[in-house]
Amino acid sequence: MSQVVLETHNLLKRYGGITPTNDVSIKVEKGARHALIGPNGAGKTTLVNLLTGVVEPTSGRISLDGQDITQLAPHQRVRRGIVRTFQINQLWNELTPLQSLALTVSAQLGISHTWWKPLGSDPRVAERCAVLLKQFRLDDVMDQKVSVLAYGKRRLLEIATAIASEPRVLLLDEPVAGVPEGERQEIFDTINALPPEVTILLIEHDMDLVFNFARTVTVLVNGTLFAEGDVASISTDPRVKAVYLGEGHG
Numbered sequence: 584m585s586q587v588v589l590e591t592h593n594l595l596k597r598y599g600g601i602t603p604t605n606d607v608s609i610k611v612e613k614g615a616r617h618a619l620i621g622p623n624g625a626g627k628t629t630l631v632n633l634l635t636g637v638v639e640p641t642s643g644r645i646s647l648d649g650q651d652i653t654q655l656a657p658h659q660r661v662r663r664g665i666v667r668t669f670q671i672n673q674l675w676n677e678l679t680p681l682q683s684l685a686l687t688v689s690a691q692l693g694i695s696h697t698w699w700k701p702l703g704s705d706p707r708v709a710e711r712c713a714v715l716l717k718q719f720r721l722d723d724v725m726d727q728k729v730s731v732l733a734y735g736k737r738r739l740l741e742i743a744t745a746i747a748s749e750p751r752v753l754l755l756d757e758p759v760a761g762v763p764e765g766e767r768q769e770i771f772d773t774i775n776a777l778p779p780e781v782t783i784l785l786i787e788h789d790m791d792l793v794f795n796f797a798r799t800v801t802v803l804v805n806g807t808l809f810a811e812g813d814v815a816s817i818s819t820d821p822r823v824k825a826v827y828l829g830e831g832h833g
């Protein structure tokens with residue numbers, strides 16, 4: 584039987600007269616490849632901010648493994664395993680991919696106070712970094728500064744960093760936004776190869792990625808749950824098509 588990991592219960596967020604999240608109840612199952620889509624202003628970012636704890640709901644609840652986490656601060660949710668990537672680059676430009684990953688891996692192993700020691704000084708860090716660098720196709724650029732990396736590689740490093748912290752639930756926020764056409768496939772492939780045990784909620788505009796990646800799709804429109812189902816039903820739903828065609832998403 585499927586197991587629900589992350590769930591929202593009648594979640595509602597109101598800013599004055601605007602309700603970007605309006606009575607939204609969704610269930611994200613263990614190991615899910617679940618996409619959250621919707622036209623501009625649908626409330627996707629607000630929902631992610633509610634899930635990560637950056638924004639407090641006006642009403643409603645959020646639960647992780649059946650436990651209410653609505654009142655937990657963002658860092659407490661990270662500790663429980665809800666990790667997100669960002670639409671906007673959050674990397675350290677002066678570090679290399681290897682150094683960036685070593686920081687996160689060291690923290691994960693509880694040895695962050697020694698992160699500045701030569702990498703080889705703890706073989707567990709070096710080993711884990713080597714696996715991540717290969718998995719995320721960063722081994723050829725591992726010693727270059729982040730500031731000189733191609734945009735697609737930076738996005739891969741963001742996802743690698745999130746995975747390095749061993750999330751239970753990964754919120755992938757528009758991983759191909761702004762990535763040039765020629766670099767997208769590499770990101771598609773890498774995301775498709777993420778470990779099956781990690782539960783993934785993907786927030787994305789790119790329908791190619793959504794329909795290749797997801798098994799379940801939730802469509803938000805004007806803050807409200809508009810449609811939900813498997814990829815086949817959502818991709819052929821005339822109401823969903825109409826919403827996207829109206830926004831010029833084709």
Ligand SMILES: Nc1ncnc2c1ncn2[C@@H]1O[C@H](COP(=O)(O)OP(=O)(O)OP(=O)(O)O)[C@@H](O)[C@H]1O
Nearest residue numbers: 598601602603621622623624625626627628629630
């Ligand atoms: N802090 C805020 N104060 C007032 N209104 C807000 C706030 N945050 C979001 N909104 C409004 O809520 C609505 C939903 O915004 P949100 O950014 O969540 O949508 P989105 O689906 O992520 O859009 P996009 O695809 O353009 O990123 C918008 O009308 C937005 O202006």
